[in-house]
Each structure stands twice: as structure tokens, then as C-alpha cells.
Amino acid sequence: MVLAELGGSISRALQQMSNATIIDEKVLNECLNEITRALLQSDVQFKLVRDMQTNIKKIVNLDDLAAGHNKRKIIQQAIFNELCKMLDPGKPSFTPKKGKPSVVMFVGLQGSGKTTTCTKYAYYHQKKGWKPALVCADTFRAGAFDQLKQNATKAKIPFYGSYMESDPVKIGVEGVERFKKENCDLIIVDTSGRHKQEAALFEEMRQVSEATKPDLVIFVMDSSIGQAAFDQAQAFKQSVSVGAVIVTKMDGHAKGGGALSAVAATKSPVIFIGTGEHMDEFEVFDVKPFVSRLLGMGDWSGFMDKIHEVVPMDQQPELLQKLSEGNFTLRIMYEQFQNILKMGPISQVFSMLPGFSAELMPKGREKESQAKIKRYMTMMDSMTNEELDSSNPKLMNESRMMRIARGAGRHVREVMEMMEEYKRLAKIWSKMKGLKIPKKGEMSALSRNMNAQNMSKVLPPQMLKQIGGMGGLQSLMKQMGSTKDMMGMFGGGDK
Numbered sequence: 001m002v003l004a005e006l007g008g009s010i011s012r013a014l015q016q017m018s019n020a021t022i023i024d025e026k027v028l029n030e031c032l033n034e035i036t037r038a039l040l041q042s043d044v045q046f047k048l049v050r051d052m053q054t055n056i057k058k059i060v061n062l063d064d065l066a067a068g069h070n071k072r073k074i075i076q077q078a079i080f081n082e083l084c085k086m087l088d089p090g091k092p093s094f095t096p097k098k099g100k101p102s103v104v105m106f107v108g109l110q111g112s113g114k115t116t117t118c119t120k121y122a123y124y125h126q127k128k129g130w131k132p133a134l135v136c137a138d139t140f141r142a143g144a145f146d147q148l149k150q151n152a153t154k155a156k157i158p159f160y161g162s163y164m165e166s167d168p169v170k171i172g173v174e175g176v177e178r179f180k181k182e183n184c185d186l187i188i189v190d191t192s193g194r195h196k197q198e199a200a201l202f203e204e205m206r207q208v209s210e211a212t213k214p215d216l217v218i219f220v221m222d223s224s225i226g227q228a229a230f231d232q233a234q235a236f237k238q239s240v241s242v243g244a245v246i247v248t249k250m251d252g253h254a255k256g257g258g259a260l261s262a263v264a265a266t267k268s269p270v271i272f273i274g275t276g277e278h279m280d281e282f283e284v285f286d287v288k289p290f291v292s293r294l295l296g297m298g299d300w301s302g303f304m305d306k307i308h309e310v311v312p313m314d315q316q317p318e319l320l321q322k323l324s325e326g327n328f329t330l331r332i333m334y335e336q337f338q339n340i341l342k343m344g345p346i347s348q349v350f351s352m353l354p355g356f357s358a359e360l361m362p363k364g365r366e367k368e369s370q371a372k373i374k375r376y377m378t379m380m381d382s383m384t385n386e387e388l389d390s391s392n393p394k395l396m397n398e399s400r401m402m403r404i405a406r407g408a409g410r411h412v413r414e415v416m417e418m419m420e421e422y423k424r425l426a427k428i429w430s431k432m433k434g435l436k437i438p439k440k441g442e443m444s445a446l447s448r449n450m451n452a453q454n455m456s457k458v459l460p461p462q463m464l465k466q467i468g469g470m471g472g473l474q475s476l477m478k479q480m481g482s483t484k485d486m487m488g489m490f491g492g493g494d495k
């Protein structure tokens, strides 16, 4: 996704600035101009970018910068806050409650991925124990009902629609009534996709909304619509009361900045993003971890959640213990690869890891990445216990590598390549040494109730040292205001 490039450009601009010996207005302006260019290239609306630049200038006090050593952190935090502000309209959307019937209507442009997203949304909730149902109120596009039916059948979700009836309002009402009777708690109404210019279809959408009385209207937007996003989103908002946004195709070559514009136009939050054509390529969207990942700062809490979700309960304490000891062996790498293969779309997981970026495991190349991991695992299957449990890469001399290559039926070059990968990962994990890993559920409590004292207990010593010890941490927390942001911020350490 091109947003990763945006993160890269911003990081580079910050890096250049922190290389300067004196941070004066000129240096700051250069840095901000660089960031502005990157945002505009990512299709963020011009006005939003201009406001952001003005705000950062207001927040960043040059005198503080001249005196302190955390220039980069202060500016990075200001950018972080401004990007969050762009993506956060300040009020959460209506959230359906399990067990209580809610109607959610999906609207969007033709081909935005609405029908696919309806099923993903239903499937996501079904996995969490909800009773979702799908209603196809798209009578405009031939084949829309078949598509929904096919998706719904695959996911074993009840659906309603008609080949004969041409009135979407009638289908919408009948479907909603039926599923209410069947005690479904999430009734999803898919509507026809439309163009901004199609007044008749907009009127039809308004009527479906009036008749089915949705608790929430979700605007589905293709991330590639770019600068047009603002106007499109606004057109929808003017016809129906859009309450949330889902941005699709974040896996493609889209610049993604349109998402920021859509939030501004609808004053509604992005709640999920679509990251592929498959049912489970769908992620909850959380502003702070997203921006944190965007700026290459990692998403530690997201990663922890993934660990808790995927690593078997009985293996968790052991793994976390090993991580905090910073002893990264080939066996740990093997186990991690096993878990990663289970976790599904691999780059999702990797982009959450502090220090990893989407560039490392490019989206759209998951198959290649998975094949590589499987190849590495085959080679590790030919290793001895001593080799697997050692964290000393020197142990792996030429004759051992040749033996492993022979055993796995691979080329020595590939074993060497795997060892390089191991060394790179070990270096990243060594940063985790000393980290006090919060248990499941503790993470959010911790971030709610965090002061410098608590924070210093969780941070690995070398990370704390980088920040400037307790004093540095306290002043940093004061500057940052919200302690919750810091969990995301510290994910990447000081890069």
C-alpha cells in the first residue's frame, strides 16, 4: 500500500531534520514542506494538509526544540497527533450490540467493494458469536443478488433477496422484518452502487434508508478514488446519514490518503479496512495504531493482541518470557514462523511488529512470503537440537550449512540466506530484552492508567535510556498529553 511509502517519506523528512545541528525555522519549514508534499502525493485533500501544517507550526515551539534533545520525538508526536486528528472525527460511530437487533445499511459507489464488504462485516461478527443476516436491496445490478447469495452461502450466513422483485425498498423492508423475527442481531442491507451524478439512484437509496430505518449507515469507499473522495463522500452524506466509513482495497496500489478526506467529509470514523478479496482480509480500524504503523513506529498492542489470539494459551507465557530475555534462537524463529502461518495474511502481522514495515513483506506478495517461510522451516527441520537452541550464529559453520542444505534438498545459498534473515530478526528482538510483557487485557488497563513510573517499569532498559531516563520520560509524557498514544509510539523505539 502506498500509505507505507507515505510513512517512509515522513520518517525520512524527520530523519533529515534531526541530522541538522540547529533546528531553526528554516529547517522546520523544510521538514514540514517535505511532509506536505508526501501527504499531497498520497491524495490527502489540499485543505486538510494546509491546516495540518499550520497546526504543527503552532504546536511545535522552536525554543523547546533548540534546548532539548528530543526534537525528532516532539515533531513526530505533533505529526502523529495531527494525522490522528484528521482520521478521528471526535465521536465514535453507533456500535451494534450483540443480542440486540440492529440494522446496518451499506452504501457506496459502484464497484467500491460494497457487496464483498457486507459479507466480510457479517463474517467478522459471526466469528464473534453474533447472528448476522444479509439482505440484498440491490436490484439495479444484474448479478448482485447472485454474488451476495454465493458469498453468504460460503460463510453460512442467512440471506434474503429476490430475482423477480424490482423494488429495493420492498425487499429491504421484507428482509429486515424477516430477520428480526428470526432473532438475528445484525441485519445488513446491501444497496445498489451508484455514481455521484445518478440522482434517481440517490433518491432510491434515501427511500431504502427511510423504510428500513438503519441504526447505522456505512459508506464503503475504494481507497483508490484519491482526491475525488471528499466530494463523493459528501454527496452520500447529504442523502443519507452516513455514520461510519469502511475503506476497501487497502492492499492494492491505492494511495489511501482519500480515506483521510472521506472522514473529513462525512465527519464519521473509519471502522474497518478491507485488505484483500478474501472474507477474512478485513481489519478493525483503530486510528492510533494505524498512524503509528504508518509512521513506521510499530503497533505493539496490536501485535500483543495477535499473539494472544493465535499463540496457544499454554505457549504464551513461555514465548513472552523468551522474548523479554532477548534470547532469540532459531527454534523461536521456527515457532514464530509456525504462528505466523496460522495468523493468516502475513504482512498484517509483520506491519504490527515494532521495527518491521510493510516494505519488508509487501502486500500482494503474501504467497511468496509464505513459500519462503515454509522453505526456511523445511531447512530448520534438518537442524539438530543444539543448532536450533543456540543463539550464536557463529555455530553455523560451512559444514553444518552444507549438511542442512543436503538434508532439506536445498541449496547452501538458501541456508545462508535464512541465517541472514535470522540475524536480522534476532537484532530486532534484542530490542525487546527486558520488556515487561503485560498479560491479556492488561494492556488497555495499563494504557488507561499510565504514569511515568508505571511506564518505566514496562519499557526495556535500553529504550528508557534512549529517551533520557526517568526525567526524559516524564517530560516526554507531558508533551504528549495522552499516555495512551505512547504505547503505540514506543512500539518502534527511537529509530
Ligand SMILES: Nc1nc2c(ncn2[C@@H]2O[C@H](COP(=O)(O)OP(=O)(O)OP(=O)(O)O)[C@@H](O)[C@H]2O)c(=O)[nH]1
Pocket: 108, 109, 110, 111, 112, 113, 114, 115, 116, 117, 138, 141, 144, 147, 192, 193, 194, 248, 249, 250, 251, 252, 273, 274, 275, 276, 277
Ligand atoms: N483487492 C481487494 N479487492 C477487493 C476488496 N474489496 C472488494 N474487492 C473486489 O472489488 C470488486 C468489486 O467488489 P463488489 O463487492 O462487487 O463491489 P460493489 O460495490 O458491491 O459493486 P456494485 O454492486 O456494482 O456497487 C470485486 O472484484 C471484489 O473482489 C479489497 O479489500 N481488496
